[in-house]
Amino acid sequence: xxxxxxxxxxxxxxxxxxxxxxxxxxxxxxxxxxxxxxxxxxxxxxxxxxxxxxxxxxxxxxxxxxxxxxxxxxxxxxxxxxxxxxxxxxxxxxxxxxxxxxxxxxxxxxxxxxxxxxxxxxxxxxxxxxxxxxxxxxxxxxxxxxxxxxxxxxxxxxxxxxxxxxxxxxxxxxxxxxxxxxxxxxxxxxxxxxxxxxxxxxxxxxxxxxxxxxxxxxxxxxxxxxxxxxxxxxx
Amino acid sequence: xxxxxxxxxxxxxxxxxxxxxxxxxxxxxxxxxxxxxxxxxxxxxxxxxxxxxxxxxxxxxxxxxxxxxxxxxxxxxxxxxxxxxxxxxxxxxxxxxxxxxxxxxxxxxxxxxxxxxxxxxxxxxxxxxxxxxxxxxxxxxxxxxxxxxxxxxxxxxxxxxxxxxxxxxxxxxxxxxxxxxxxxxxxxxxxxxxxxxxxxxxxxxxxxxxxxxxxxxxxxxxxxxxxxxxxxxxxxxxxxxxxxxxxxxxxxxxx
Numbered sequence: 001x002x003x004x005x006x007x008x009x010x011x012x013x014x015x016x017x018x019x020x021x022x023x024x025x026x027x028x029x030x031x032x033x034x035x036x037x038x039x040x041x042x043x044x045x046x047x048x049x050x051x052x053x054x055x056x057x058x059x060x061x062x063x064x065x066x067x068x069x070x071x072x073x074x075x076x077x078x079x080x081x082x083x084x085x086x087x088x089x090x091x092x093x094x095x096x097x098x099x100x101x102x103x104x105x106x107x108x109x110x111x112x113x114x115x116x117x118x119x120x121x122x123x124x125x126x127x128x129x130x131x132x133x134x135x136x137x138x139x140x141x142x143x144x145x146x147x148x149x150x151x152x153x154x155x156x157x158x159x160x161x162x163x164x165x166x167x168x169x170x171x172x173x174x175x176x177x178x179x180x181x182x183x184x185x186x187x188x189x190x191x192x193x194x195x196x197x198x199x200x201x202x203x204x205x206x207x208x209x210x211x212x213x214x215x216x217x218x219x220x221x222x223x224x225x226x227x228x229x230x231x232x233x234x235x
Numbered sequence: 236x237x238x239x240x241x242x243x244x245x246x247x248x249x250x251x252x253x254x255x256x257x258x259x260x261x262x263x264x265x266x267x268x269x270x271x272x273x274x275x276x277x278x279x280x281x282x283x284x285x286x287x288x289x290x291x292x293x294x295x296x297x298x299x300x301x302x303x304x305x306x307x308x309x310x311x312x313x314x315x316x317x318x319x320x321x322x323x324x325x326x327x328x329x330x331x332x333x334x335x336x337x338x339x340x341x342x343x344x345x346x347x348x349x350x351x352x353x354x355x356x357x358x359x360x361x362x363x364x365x366x367x368x369x370x371x372x373x374x375x376x377x378x379x380x381x382x383x384x385x386x387x388x389x390x391x392x393x394x395x396x397x398x399x400x401x402x403x404x405x406x407x408x409x410x411x412x413x414x415x416x417x418x419x420x421x422x423x424x425x426x427x428x429x430x431x432x433x434x435x436x437x438x439x440x441x442x443x444x445x446x447x448x449x450x451x452x453x454x455x456x457x458x459x460x461x462x463x464x465x466x467x468x469x470x471x472x473x474x475x476x477x478x479x480x481x482x483x484x485x486x487x488x489x490x
Contacts, residue, residue: 006449006456013442020435024478036430084427093425138350147350172353173423184425201425209427213414220407 001058008051015044042088049081069223076215079208086205093201094122095186098130100194105129105158105165109200122200125179127158127165130196133188153185153196170198180204236285238345245303245340248278252306252334259326272310272330279307279333295364296351298476299343306333306340308372316373320400324393328379332372359419363412370409371471374444377401378468381461398464399451406444413437424486433487436474443467 023035035041052074059070096109105127114120132154138147155168157178168176176183180202187197203209236244252275258268282303286294294300313329316322377398384394416434417427428434447463450456479487 003453003456006446006453009449010446013439013446016435016442017439020432020439023430023435024432036435148353149350150353150356173357175422175425182425184423186425199425206421210418210421213418213427217407217411217414220410224403224407 005051005055008047012044012048012051042085045081045084049078052077065226066223069219069221069226071219072215073219073223076212076217076219079212079215081212083205083207083209083212086208087203091201091203091205092122093199095197095199097189097195097197098128100130100133100153100196102131103129105156107158124181124200126160127156128178128183129156129158129165130154130198131156131167133193133196135188135193151185151188153188153198155183236281241282241285241345242341244278244282245337245345248275248282248306249334249337249341251275251278252330252337256327256330256334259330268326268330272326275330275333276307276310279303279310279337283307290351292351293361295361296355297344299340299345301364301368302336302340302343305368305372306336308368309333309336309376312369312372312376316401316404320404322397322400325376325380325397325401328376332375332379354423357419357423359415359422363415363419366408366412366415370405370412371475373401373405374409374464374468374471377405377464381464384461395461398461402444402447402464406448409441409444413441420486429486431486433474433478436470436478440467440470440474443470 019035019041056071056074056078061067092115094109094111098106106129107124107127109122109124109128111120111122115122130153133151135151136149138149151172153170155170155176156165157168157176158165159179170176170183170185172185175185182201182203184199184201185196186199189195251271255268255272255275258264258271260268283294286300286303290296290300294304309329309332313322313326316325316329380394380398380401384391384398387394416437420429421427443463444467447460447467450463451460
């Protein structure tokens with residue numbers, strides 16, 4: 001049984017390797033997205049989840065530090081991929097360019113492409129505007145001149161039922177959470193600095209994925225570093 | 236330090252690492268080898284310190300900085316493996332690889348000043364890179380041990396055990412490096428995984444070592460396990476050095 005599972009793992013790894021090599025050699029922008037987001041690749045990942053489950057359910061329960069790591073790691077793999085599937089099925093993402101304007105607040109955003117239900121707009125459930133934008137560049141003393149050191153947008157959020165908008169400072173690496181959406185500062189109009197590019201993302205599987213990722217990290221450390229000498233080395 | 240002083244330090248340290256690798260092999264010259272190694276580590280540390288002071292942050296941004304730090308990581312990992320896993324016999328391999336890294340450093344833009352773009356200004360940056368450095372140094376030595384085991388049949392069992400020790404040490408660090416990157420990517424780009432070329436190659440590398448650890452545990456598949464250490468290290472080299480040269484759009488363009 002174990003041999004079959006290992007061989008399936010080999011086949012799945014071979015598929016990933018071949019796809020990676022092909023997309024790297026083709027090297028055109030967007031190739032990775034179109035290949036790795038296709039339905040049959042999702043089936044490959046689903047098969048990966050399946051072999052983790054078979055592995056978990058066919059192993060005789062044993063209690064040791066090594067096996068605690070084993071369970072954490074394999075459950076973590078399942079949680080991570082389940083979280084990703086949840087996003088794949090019911091998640092949403094919209095990229096939008098919003099002008100820097102002290103007076104404008106938007107509650108509906110035009111989608112770049114219609115969603116699966118054919119909607120061309122996104123109703124946010126709150127008002128969103130950008131009132132200010134600042135960018136700091138590197139100077140000769142601090143590094144390469146003219147490149148961005150820091151940029152920051154000031155958001156105006158008008159939550160439902162509230163009359164006074166809330167002001168939020170948005171920077172790269174620090175997204176803002178609002179009504180189940182995560183708002184990211186992605187870019188800005190580098191010529192006029194009159195608009196910023198935001199990404200709004202709804203990911204109901206995010207915390208499942210995060211839990212899975214931490215399970216995998218802790219599981220591998222427990223399994224590989226805290227095990228007694230020779231554990232896991234049996235054939 | 237001026238560029239020429241850095242270059243001379245890199246060359247001298249590389250030569251000293253190389254000398255230590257040779258001298259540590261013989262009982263008579265073992266002590267001289269140790270002195271060479273200590274001198275090389277000192278030179279290497281000065282280079283890393285110099286980068287750190289000039290940049291004002293952990294010197295992980297350019298490939299020059301990464302390789303300089305990587306060569307020092309070999310020394311730190313050697314000390315760990317020697318004292319925690321009785322791996323003193325691997326000293327030659329741990330001396331040889333930093334020499335190769337420092338020779339590589341000589342061909343890179345030493346004088347270039349690098350900036351720290353907003354996307355890299357995150358608490359995840361240092362753990363992400365550091366975990367990978369630790370993992371990859373151990374994988375590099377494991378690769379050398381595997382190659383040696385193919386030629387030195389009399390020591391094959393010892394070399395095979397050493398490889399397994401190093402890969403089991405490397406694997407959690409490599410996993411943490413990859414997944415810290417995923418957690419960070421979710422904060423900066425809004426996606427845990429973007430199927431970027433560098434990410435895909437890192438995943439393939441991880442899968443190769445996963446296959447090694449699984450195949451080695453099975454009596455009838457064990458004979459194939461060495462293949463995955465070799466393929467895994469080839470993937471490490473592609474991930475670190477060649478992905479950005481392959482063209483295409485990468486979110487890891489600065490690495």
